[in-house]
Amino acid sequence: MGSKHNFICPSCEYESGLVSGQPDSGMMVAVDTMVCQDCQSVVDVVVQIFLDEYAAEIDLNCCPDCRGTRVSPWPSQHPCPKCQEPMVQDSLSPEMLWD
Numbered sequence: 001m002g003s004k005h006n007f008i009c010p011s012c013e014y015e016s017g018l019v020s021g022q023p024d025s026g027m028m029v030a031v032d033t034m035v036c037q038d039c040q041s042v043v044d045v046v047v048q049i050f051l052d053e054y055a056a057e058i059d060l061n062c063c064p065d066c067r068g069t070r071v072s073p074w075p076s077q078h079p080c081p082k083c084q085e086p087m088v089q090d091s092l093s094p095e096m097l098w099d
Ligand SMILES: [Zn+2]
Pocket: 009, 010, 011, 012, 013, 014, 080, 081, 082, 083, 084, 085
């Protein structure tokens, strides 16, 4: 599993919490970071399950918070789901060392 990051909106101070920010996969599931239209939040959505025993328990392509399916891939500009301003990675994130 790759690393996760916290994204912060400089305009309205919404924080995504820890999300991949991109498609990612681990041993059991593959996730993609999406925007839930209902929660207006950035969430990691399970898009694929590799183990059959998990398939019955986990719904694919739905918001982990509200179980809704009105999710769409988060554009690469990382717009804030609340105010559409580009969000930035939390400065505590190790990836910022490369900037
Ligand atoms: Zn915002």
